[in-house]
Amino acid sequence: MKPQTVIVIGAGVGGIVAATHLAQRGLNVTVLEKNSHAGGRCDRFSCEGHHFDAGPTLLVMPLLYEAEFAALGASLREILDLQRVDPTYHLAFDDGSQLALTSDMKSMQEQLEAFEPGSFQGLLRYMAEGRRHYDLGMEKLVNRDFRNATDFFRLSNLPLAFKLKPFTRHYRNMSAYFDDPRLKSAFTFQDVYMGLSPFEAPATFSMMSYTELAHGVWYPKGGMYSIVEALVALAQRAGVAFEFDASVERIDVNRDQARGVILTDGRQLKAEAVLANADLPYVYRDLLPQDGESERLARKRFSCSVISFFWGVDKPYAKLPPHTLFLADDYRDNFKSIIRDLDLPANPSLYVHAPARLDPSMAPEGQDTIIAIVPVGHLSENGEQDWAKIRDEARQHVFRRLRSLGTADLEEHIKFEVNYTPLSWRKRYNLMKGSTHGLCHNLTQLAYFRPHNKHSRYHNLYFVGASTHPGTGIPTAFVSGRLSAQRIIDDLNSQS
Numbered sequence: 001m002k003p004q005t006v007i008v009i010g011a012g013v014g015g016i017v018a019a020t021h022l023a024q025r026g027l028n029v030t031v032l033e034k035n036s037h038a039g040g041r042c043d044r045f046s047c048e049g050h051h052f053d054a055g056p057t058l059l060v061m062p063l064l065y066e067a068e069f070a071a072l073g074a075s076l077r078e079i080l081d082l083q084r085v086d087p088t089y090h091l092a093f094d095d096g097s098q099l100a101l102t103s104d105m106k107s108m109q110e111q112l113e114a115f116e117p118g119s120f121q122g123l124l125r126y127m128a129e130g131r132r133h134y135d136l137g138m139e140k141l142v143n144r145d146f147r148n149a150t151d152f153f154r155l156s157n158l159p160l161a162f163k164l165k166p167f168t169r170h171y172r173n174m175s176a177y178f179d180d181p182r183l184k185s186a187f188t189f190q191d192v193y194m195g196l197s198p199f200e201a202p203a204t205f206s207m208m209s210y211t212e213l214a215h216g217v218w219y220p221k222g223g224m225y226s227i228v229e230a231l232v233a234l235a236q237r238a239g240v241a242f243e244f245d246a247s248v249e250r251i252d253v254n255r256d257q258a259r260g261v262i263l264t265d266g267r268q269l270k271a272e273a274v275l276a277n278a279d280l281p282y283v284y285r286d287l288l289p290q291d292g293e294s295e296r297l298a299r300k301r302f303s304c305s306v307i308s309f310f311w312g313v314d315k316p317y318a319k320l321p322p323h324t325l326f327l328a329d330d331y332r333d334n335f336k337s338i339i340r341d342l343d344l345p346a347n348p349s350l351y352v353h354a355p356a357r358l359d360p361s362m363a364p365e366g367q368d369t370i371i372a373i374v375p376v377g378h379l380s381e382n383g384e385q386d387w388a389k390i391r392d393e394a395r396q397h398v399f400r401r402l403r404s405l406g407t408a409d410l411e412e413h414i415k416f417e418v419n420y421t422p423l424s425w426r427k428r429y430n431l432m433k434g435s436t437h438g439l440c441h442n443l444t445q446l447a448y449f450r451p452h453n454k455h456s457r458y459h460n461l462y463f464v465g466a467s468t469h470p471g472t473g474i475p476t477a478f479v480s481g482r483l484s485a486q487r488i489i490d491d492l493n494s495q496s
C-alpha cells in the first residue's frame with residue numbers, strides 16, 4: 001500500500017521535528033520552506049568569517065532537549081558538543097552595580113548579600129518555588145496535548161490553580177523573596193522570552209529562572225544553528241524530503257478538509273494531511289479562506305518584537321562576557337513602553353551577546369563578533385512607527401550602555417553591520433506584526449486556551465510552532481512537533 005503523504009509548511013524547528021516523527025512512523029513527508037535553508041527563526045548567517053546566530057542564542061531547558069532528542073531516537077550529548085555557560089548572564093544595572101548569575105552558590109551568596117542582606121535565603125526559597133513550578137508545569141501543561149476541554153478542565157487539575165500561582169503576578173510575587181528592585185528584575189526578566197511583562201505574567205514563570213540556574217544555560221559548539229543542522233540530518237535519515245525556496249500561497253481546502261497546498265510557482269501538491277509550521281495567525285490570514293477566525297486571532301495579544309544588531313568588529317573584546325544584560329531602573333516603564341505604547345523605551349533594557357567568548361571560531365582570529373538585541377513594541381496597526389529612527393536610537397543606547405561597562409570604542413571598530421527590525425522579522429519568516437515570539441503567553445493564551453494543534457473545521461489540517469501549544473522557544477517547538485505528529489498519526493490510524 002502506498003504510504004500516506006503529509007505536507008509540512010515551513011522548516012522551522014517545530015516543522016522539522018514533526019516531519020521526522022512522521023517519517024519515522026512510515027509516512028511520506030515533504031517539507032516546503034519559503035527560504036533557501038531550514039531553521040526559521042533559529043537562523044544563521046555569516047559574513048567575512050564572522051558567524052551570527054540570528055535568533056536564539058541561549059540553550060535553556062536542557063532536560064527537555066534531552067528527552068525530545070531521545071524521542072527522535074538520538075542522544076543530545078552525542079549529537080551536539082555542549083558547554084555550560086556559567087555565569088549564565090552578567091547583569092549590569094543603571095547605578096553601576098553588577099551581578100553575575102551563577103550556579104556557584106557561594107558566589108551567589110556573596111553577591112546577593114552585598115545587594116540586600118538576607119536575600120540569599122530569599123533566593124533559595126524562590127528557587128524551591130521555581131522548581132515546583134517547573135516540575136508541575138512540565139508535567140501538567142507543557143508535555144500535555146489538550147485535545148478536548150475535558151483534558152484540561154478536570155478535577156485532578158484543580159490544585160494547579162493554587163500550586164502554580166497562575167493568578168498571582170510574577171513581579172508582585174517577588175516581594176515574598178526580595179526587597180531590592182534590582183533583584184526582583186534579575187529573576188523576572190526571563191518573562192520577556194514569553195513575550196510578557198513580569199508585571200502581568202503569572203508567577204508560574206519562576207520556572208524559567210529556576211531552570212536557568214539549576215539546569216544551566218548551554219551553548220552548542222558552532223552556535224545554536226547546529227541544533228537545526230542536527231535536526232535536518234535526522235529528518236533526512238528518516239526520509240523527509242525538503243524543498244527550499246518553495247513558498248506556499250494557500251492551503252487547498254474544501255468544506256471540511258485540506259486537500260493539499262498551492263505554491264506561488266503555481267504547483268498544486270496533494271496530501272492526506274497538511275501541517276502548518278508557518279506562524280499560526282499568518283496561516284489563518286494568508287493561507288486559508290476568511291471565516292472570521294483570522295480577525296479574532298489578530299485581536300489576541302502578541303509578544304513584543306526586537307531590533308537586533310549584528311556587528312563584525314576588527315578587534316577582540318575579550319573582557320565582554322558571552323551574555324550581558326543591561327537592566328534599566330525604570331523596569332516597569334520599560335515594559336509599559338514596549339507592550340502598551342509599542343515603542344522603544346527612553347532607557348531600554350538590552351542584551352549583548354559575544355559568541356566568540358564561547359567558541360572562538362565564531363570570529364576571525366584577532367577580531368570579534370557581537371550581537372545586540374533591544375526589545376521594542378511589535379508593528380502597530382496604523383504603521384506609523386518610524387523604524388529607521390527607532391533603530392538608530394536603539395543602536396546609540398547599545399553604545400551608551402557598553403561605554404558604561406568600559407567598552408568605549410566599539411563604534412569605531414565596526415567593520416560591517418546587519419540589523420533586523422520588526423519589519424525584517426515579518427518579511428523573513430512571515431511573523432504577523434513582526435512579533436518575534438508570536439502569540440504571547442498570558443493566562444488566556446496558555447495551555448488549553450492557546451490555539452490547538454488541529455484545525456476545528458478542516459479535520460486533516462494541523463499546526464505546530466511558537467503560536468500553538470505549548471508555545472515559544474526551541475525546546476517547546478520540539479514538544480509541539482512531537483504532539484502534533486502524534487495527533488496526525490492517531491487520526492490517520494483511526495481512519496484506516
Ligand SMILES: Cc1cc2nc3c(=O)[nH]c(=O)nc-3n(C[C@H](O)[C@H](O)[C@H](O)COP(=O)(O)OP(=O)(O)OC[C@H]3O[C@@H](n4cnc5c(N)ncnc54)[C@H](O)[C@@H]3O)c2cc1C
Nearest residue numbers: 010012014034040041055056057058248278465466473474
Ligand atoms: C530574536 C529571537 C531570539 C530568540 N531567543 C531564543 C533563545 O535564546 N532560546 C530559545 O529557545 N528560543 C529563542 N527564540 C524563540 C525560538 O527561536 C522560536 O520559538 C522557534 O525557533 C520557533 O520555531 P517554530 O517551529 O515556531 O518555527 P519558525 O521559526 O516560525 O519557522 C516557520 C518557518 O515557516 C516558513 N514559512 C512561513 N511562511 C511560509 C510559506 N508561506 N511557505 C513556506 N514556508 C513558510 C518560515 O520561513 C520559517 O522558516 C528566539 C526567537 C527570536 C526571534
